[in-house]
Amino acid sequence: MTARVIAVRHGQSEGNVARVWTSAVDGYPLTGLGREQARAVGEKVAGEGVQHLYSSPLPRARQTAEEIGAVLGLEPALADGVEEFDVGHHEGEDDETVGPMAIEVFTRWWRDDDLTASFTGGETGHQIVDRVRRAFDALADRHEGSTTLVVSHGGSLAVGLNALCANLDSLFVSQHILANCDVVDLVRDDTGTWTCTSWAGTVL
Numbered sequence: 030m031t032a033r034v035i036a037v038r039h040g041q042s043e044g045n046v047a048r049v050w051t052s053a054v055d056g057y058p059l060t061g062l063g064r065e066q067a068r069a070v071g072e073k074v075a076g077e078g079v080q081h082l083y084s085s086p087l088p089r090a091r092q093t094a095e096e097i098g099a100v101l102g103l104e105p106a107l108a109d110g111v112e113e114f115d116v117g118h119h120e121g122e123d124d125e126t127v128g129p130m131a132i133e134v135f136t137r138w139w140r141d142d143d144l145t146a147s148f149t150g151g152e153t154g155h156q157i158v159d160r161v162r163r164a165f166d167a168l169a170d171r172h173e174g175s176t177t178l179v180v181s182h183g184g185s186l187a188v189g190l191n192a193l194c195a196n197l198d199s200l201f202v203s204q205h206i207l208a209n210c211d212v213v214d215l216v217r218d219d220t221g222t223w224t225c226t227s228w229a230g231t232v233l
Contacts, residue, residue: 032169033176035074036190036213037097038183040066042089045209048124050131052113052151056087059096066210067093071100073212074178081172083108084180093210094180105180110164113182114157117150138188139199154188161189169217183207190215194225196233205229 040063044051051057059067074097082103084094090112094105119127130148137146137154144154168177183206190213191202207213211229218224225233 030173031219032173032217034165034168034215034217035077035079035176035178036186036215037070037093037178037180038186038207038209038211039085039087039089039093039180040064040070040096041209044089050116050119050122050124050127052087052116053120054086054112056089058088059092063089063209064092064096067096068100070210070212071097075100078176079103079178080175081168081177082106082179083111083168083177085112085182087112087182090180090182097178097180101178108164108168108179110160110167111179111181111185114184114188115148115151117148117152119148119151135203139191139203142199144192157185157188158192161185162193165189165193165215165223166217166221186213190225194223197225197228201228205231 041060042057042063043060044057079101082094082098082105084090084105086107098105134146134148137143147153186207187202191197191199205228207229214227216224216226227233
């Protein structure tokens with residue numbers, strides 16, 4: 030039986046505004062704009078038959094799911110494995126400091142197909158891909174035949190879904206970085222193969 034999962038990047042957080050790299054569980058909350066973005070997503074998917082709602086445990090994702098849930102009349106639950114990738118020793122550092130190293134790591138992940146790369150002290154690409162795959166398969170197994178929405182994070186979604194979906198490739202994903210509250214629509218078929226049907230408004 031097929032399963033549909035709608036993945037949403039969280040709304041704008043205070044960390045986004047400060048341009049801080051963070052994967053900490055206590056993290057940063059949403060801004061007022063972030064809450065508005067989340068409610069807009071709820072309204073956007075209101076007719077999509079979403080029956081189940083999940084989020085990463087990080088505050089910015091939980092609060093996004095709460096706003097979406099308020100629109101849809103659903104209570105969000107936490108999902109394992111969809112948190113942001115571990116930025117290791119760079120926790121709390123700003124974009125000016127981390128940016129050059131981040132470009133190098135993402136280049137290795139996407140251009141060079143080298144998933145052994147990581148932020149210093151953080152997760153490798155292999156670790157990100159493995160846990161995202163387990164998380165999405167678990168949601169699909171739990172809710173076959175229905176539509177599930179999960180709020181996650183831009184980095185983990187980009188790296189994980191690129192490997193998960195047969196019709197995505199690194200060039201496309203790297204050229205379509207997910208903005209706050211962008212939506213990715215996925216379907217897993219009877220064979221267990223995942224397909225991305227739309228990515229941030231681009232139909233595939």
